[in-house]
Amino acid sequence: MSDKISxxxxxxxSTVLLATAILVAGAIVMVVQxxxxxxxTTAPPVSAPTWTPSILVTTHVxxxxxxxxxxxxxxxxxxxxxxxxxxxxxPHGMTAATWQxxxxxxxxxxxxxxxxxxxxxxxxxxxxxxxxxxxxxxxxVVNTGTMITAGQFSCVVGDDYVECHLNGxxxxxxxxxxxxxxxx
Numbered sequence: 001m002s003d004k005i006s007x008x009x010x011x012x013x014s015t016v017l018l019a020t021a022i023l024v025a026g027a028i029v030m031v032v033q034x035x036x037x038x039x040x041t042t043a044p045p046v047s048a049p050t051w052t053p054s055i056l057v058t059t060h061v062x063x064x065x066x067x068x069x070x071x072x073x074x075x076x077x078x079x080x081x082x083x084x085x086x087x088x089x090x091p092h093g094m095t096a097a098t099w100q101x102x103x104x105x106x107x108x109x110x111x112x113x114x115x116x117x118x119x120x121x122x123x124x125x126x127x128x129x130x131x132x133x134x135x136x137x138x139x140x141v142v143n144t145g146t147m148i149t150a151g152q153f154s155c156v157v158g159d160d161y162v163e164c165h166l167n168g169x170x171x172x173x174x175x176x177x178x179x180x181x182x183x184x
Contacts, residue, residue, distance in 0.1 A: 058145035069139045072157040083135040088151030102153045102164040104175045115180045121171020
């Protein structure tokens with residue numbers, strides 16, 4: 001009798017493990033290749049950075065995704081992460097217009113701030129409680145020394161900051177956990 005119970009338990013465990021593996025594999029496929037019935041747009045080609053970062057770039061991510069988000073994680077564990085987004089043709093409102101720009105958000109217990117740079121290099125900053133947003137759950141984490149290029153925008157992750165530039169035009173910003181600046 002105990003052999004039958006043991007065999008039944010073994011089959012149940014195998015079935016549960018197989019079902020779990022299928023669900024995990026399906027989730028990975030959805031993250032890597034999300035299928036959607038929504039219309040897609042084509043991002044502009046990636047342009048080469050026209051500036052020299054002040055930090056050694058060890059990894060370069062070039063993407064053609066219209067809306068590429070990333071979280072900058074720093075070696076100093078006391079430095080809070082900074083979330084950024086490079087948009088290269090995201091539909092804007094109810095019109096056919098699209099928005100292109102770089103956006104970064106820094107949040108600490110004492111300071112919440114963000115900065116946006118449009119495709120003309122114009123900056124808009126926001127400081128205070130109403131300046132936050134949430135990154136997507138699947139946002140990739142990048143480390144110091146990583147450069148991300150999408151369309152005409154490039155960002156590099158420094159020791160405790162993210163610096164973004166509008167390639168070939170004047171326009172840039174640097175955001176840290178304590179300040180936003182431009183003119184780098």
